[in-house]
Amino acid sequence: xxxxxxxxxxxxxxxxxxxxxxxxxxxxxxxxxxxxxxxxxxxxxxxxxxxxxxxxxxxxxxxxxxxxxxxxxxxxxxxxxxxxxxxxxxxxxxxxxxxxxxxxxxxxxxx
Amino acid sequence: xxxxxxxxxxxxxxxxxxxxxxxxxxxxxxxxxxxxxxxxxxxxxxxxxxxxxxxxxxxxxxxxxxxxxxxxxxxxxxxxxxxxxxxxxxxxxxxxxxxxxxxxxxxxxxxxxxx
Numbered sequence: 001x002x003x004x005x006x007x008x009x010x011x012x013x014x015x016x017x018x019x020x021x022x023x024x025x026x027x028x029x030x031x032x033x034x035x036x037x038x039x040x041x042x043x044x045x046x047x048x049x050x051x052x053x054x055x056x057x058x059x060x061x062x063x064x065x066x067x068x069x070x071x072x073x074x075x076x077x078x079x080x081x082x083x084x085x086x087x088x089x090x091x092x093x094x095x096x097x098x099x100x101x102x103x104x105x106x107x108x109x110x111x
Numbered sequence: 112x113x114x115x116x117x118x119x120x121x122x123x124x125x126x127x128x129x130x131x132x133x134x135x136x137x138x139x140x141x142x143x144x145x146x147x148x149x150x151x152x153x154x155x156x157x158x159x160x161x162x163x164x165x166x167x168x169x170x171x172x173x174x175x176x177x178x179x180x181x182x183x184x185x186x187x188x189x190x191x192x193x194x195x196x197x198x199x200x201x202x203x204x205x206x207x208x209x210x211x212x213x214x215x216x217x218x219x220x221x222x223x224x225x226x
Contacts, residue, residue: 004153006153034214036217041219042219043115043202043204043217043218043219043220044154044202044217045217046214046215046216049214089153089154091153097142097144097159097166097167098144098156098159098167098170099144099146099154099156099215100156101146101153101154101155102153103151103152103153104152104153
């Protein structure tokens with residue numbers, strides 16, 4: 001039973017537009033959420049995080065929104081750039097330190 | 112500074128063989144994690160070390176899998192009697208503290224192929 005779900009396996013976005021990646025979770029005990037980005041043949045790299053006590057966190061072009069009542073979070077990238085093409089993993093932590101990851105969404109930025 | 116390194120980068124073995132995968136965490140990081148990523152899946156937690164001790168090994172799939180971190184730095188993931196289903200990318204991550212909110216820094220992974 002997947003606790004963290006990324007229902008879109010892939011997403012294509014025009015360069016310069018906004019990319020929105022979605023993530024749903026089932027465990028209301030999660031208290032910290034993260035987004036990781038992965039290029040081929042590399043390990044995931046940390047992108048941005050949000051605590052469950054917040055509903056928004058922004059870092060440059062990246063913003064994560066958390067809707068606890070809907071158990072939903074999203075990552076917004078604006079403007080999208082070619083280097084943003086990668087697989088994005090949503091992850092959640094519930095005090096025991098291990099990250100529960102979704103299956104990932106492959107983002108393609110189109111020229 | 113150096114990031115998390117993992118060796119070998121690729122390992123091909125035959126069914127039934129024993130393999131060891133090594134992880135060198137970032138210097139000074141007390142927490143170390145092993146994850147496994149199968150094709151089309153996200154990384155799945157295997158085991159977490161705080162210092163030398165395994166604080167949580169609930170993700171190890173069965174007793175063929177074992178991991179050690181004898182000096183609180185380098186860790187080795189050991190797989191006995193490998194099976195084809197063990198084929199995956201094995202990822203190691205480290206973080207400076209184990210507070211659940213510290214960023215985990217991942218290595219590039221070891222791609223294990225069991226023939």
